[in-house]
Amino acid sequence: MKNLFGLLLLIVRRDLLLAMRRRADVLTTLIFFVMVVSLFPLGVGPETDMLRKMAPGVLWVAALLASMLSLGRLFSADYLDGTLEQMLLAPQSLSVLVLGKMASHWMVSGLPLVLMTPVLGLQFDMSVQAIGVLMLGLLLGTPILSMIGAIGAALTLGLRGGGVLLSLLVLPLCIPVLIFGTGAVQAVTSGLSISSHLSLLGALLVLAVAFTPWVTAQALRISME
Amino acid sequence: MAINWFKYSAPTTFYPLAGKLIPWFAASSAILFAAGLYLGFVVAPSDATQGEFYRIIYIHVPSSILSMFLYLVMAGYAALGLIFNTRLSSMMASAVAPTGALFAFIALWTGALWGKPMWGAWWVWDARLTSELILLFLYLGFIALHASIDDPRRADRAAALLAIVGSVNVPIIYFSVKWWNTLHQGSTIKFTGTSMQVTMQQSMFTMLAACWLYAIAIILMRVRSIILERERNTKWITELAEVKK
Numbered sequence: 001m002k003n004l005f006g007l008l009l010l011i012v013r014r015d016l017l018l019a020m021r022r023r024a025d026v027l028t029t030l031i032f033f034v035m036v037v038s039l040f041p042l043g044v045g046p047e048t049d050m051l052r053k054m055a056p057g058v059l060w061v062a063a064l065l066a067s068m069l070s071l072g073r074l075f076s077a078d079y080l081d082g083t084l085e086q087m088l089l090a091p092q093s094l095s096v097l098v099l100g101k102m103a104s105h106w107m108v109s110g111l112p113l114v115l116m117t118p119v120l121g122l123q124f125d126m127s128v129q130a131i132g133v134l135m136l137g138l139l140l141g142t143p144i145l146s147m148i149g150a151i152g153a154a155l156t157l158g159l160r161g162g163g164v165l166l167s168l169l170v171l172p173l174c175i176p177v178l179i180f181g182t183g184a185v186q187a188v189t190s191g192l193s194i195s196s197h198l199s200l201l202g203a204l205l206v207l208a209v210a211f212t213p214w215v216t217a218q219a220l221r222i223s224m225e
Numbered sequence: 226m227a228i229n230w231f232k233y234s235a236p237t238t239f240y241p242l243a244g245k246l247i248p249w250f251a252a253s254s255a256i257l258f259a260a261g262l263y264l265g266f267v268v269a270p271s272d273a274t275q276g277e278f279y280r281i282i283y284i285h286v287p288s289s290i291l292s293m294f295l296y297l298v299m300a301g302y303a304a305l306g307l308i309f310n311t312r313l314s315s316m317m318a319s320a321v322a323p324t325g326a327l328f329a330f331i332a333l334w335t336g337a338l339w340g341k342p343m344w345g346a347w348w349v350w351d352a353r354l355t356s357e358l359i360l361l362f363l364y365l366g367f368i369a370l371h372a373s374i375d376d377p378r379r380a381d382r383a384a385a386l387l388a389i390v391g392s393v394n395v396p397i398i399y400f401s402v403k404w405w406n407t408l409h410q411g412s413t414i415k416f417t418g419t420s421m422q423v424t425m426q427q428s429m430f431t432m433l434a435a436c437w438l439y440a441i442a443i444i445l446m447r448v449r450s451i452i453l454e455r456e457r458n459t460k461w462i463t464e465l466a467e468v469k470k
Binding site for chain 2: 151155160161165171172179180215222225
């Protein structure tokens with residue numbers, strides 16, 4: 001047990017270190033997120049009432065797109081330099097390795113978006129309470145996006161046109177996360193309880209942690225055989 | 226006498242069997258289509274509230290049912306192929322996908338045609354419509370992933386994994402959109418009985434059977450082409466009468 005946890009930490013630290021050596025990649029995802037969100041007021045006009053209503057959906061969709069953008073890098077570097085093959089051959093559990101990679105991917109591409117949300121929420125004139133719920137939803141939801149996305153990334157490893165294909169495969173599967181995430185914010189702004197939406201998001205997160213690393217490991221074995 | 230259950234799981238034996246079955250399924254489908262359309266559009270009375278517009282259900286309902294059912298069939302064959310490594314199951318899965326996508330598209334299209342006079346809009350963001358649209362996306366994802374991998378064995382296995390993940394997610398998507406928003410009516414025909422007029426019900430079931438037989442015939446045709454394409458380097462293919470010609 002301790003061994004597995006050590007392995008997990010090792011992979012997370014390695015991937016974070018690699019990400020820190022290529023800071024530009026991390027920043028592009030964040031800048032993309034901010035830019036997509038900022039385009040909406042320019043596209044639909046500056047009426048505050050409408051923007052306030054749209055904000056949760058816009059931020060969630062932008063977060064979804066931003067996470068798609070960085071998914072291609074999840075396994076590709078390791079695949080190209082042969083590290084991934086060694087990981088598959090390693091006696092340790094591949095699922096734990098994959099879980100570590102998912103966790104570090106989320107810290108690099110999901111967590112910054114969550115931290116950036118308050119600023120963007122203020123731009124859309126959201127209330128402090130709504131911003132809090134939105135952040136909570138994103139905090140629960142973005143790890144699920146990374147985990148579902150990892151399945152797609154593993155399946156499309158090394159394919160031509162992988163990026164577009166990846167979005168085609170992964171986006172439909174992410175719809176429940178989007179619905180519950182935005183639903184929580186709409187509930188709080190109309191004075192309803194948020195617990196059902198957030199509980200469902202939490203349940204999806206638990207399911208994802210339990211199953212996606214194994215499925216991704218199988219997908220990697222299929223892609224690498 | 227021992228029965229060999231796996232006799233027809235080999236492409237070699239399945240190919241001629243499918244060839245023999247196709248005319249039967251195709252002919253009975255054509256007859257049932259003619260009968261169902263006649264019953265539905267001529268014999269069945271107009272609806273009390275919807276007038277003549279309701280008649281689109283004779284195409285809409287069978288294609289919606291089949292689009293959902295065929296996804297399960299596809300995922301089932303894909304899972305069989307992944308677990309037991311049988312070639313034919315994977316070929317069946319990729320043969321089912323285009324027909325399932327077609328039925329999903331027809332269901333959406335006829336739904337839009339019905340929605341315009343009834344709801345006053347071609348499209349509403351309702352739970353049923355949205356989940357049917359997502360189903361179409363899942364079919365397209367399966368087809369696209371299969372098409373973009375050159376090695377057919379890897380393509381089979383990768384697409385199979387996607388189909389299985391999709392089938393786990395389908396109920397989640399279905400209920401999430403259902404809780405999110407709903408306008409589409411519930412089903413009229415239930416296991417406990419129905420409020421539908423008898424002729425309407427008969428023509429609906431005739432159309433359902435016709436679509437079902439059509440799907441089987443077309444899937445068998447497609448799987449025969451896939452067998453020919455994949456096994457083109459084997460001896461038994463080169464010895465087939467239609468290949469020699």
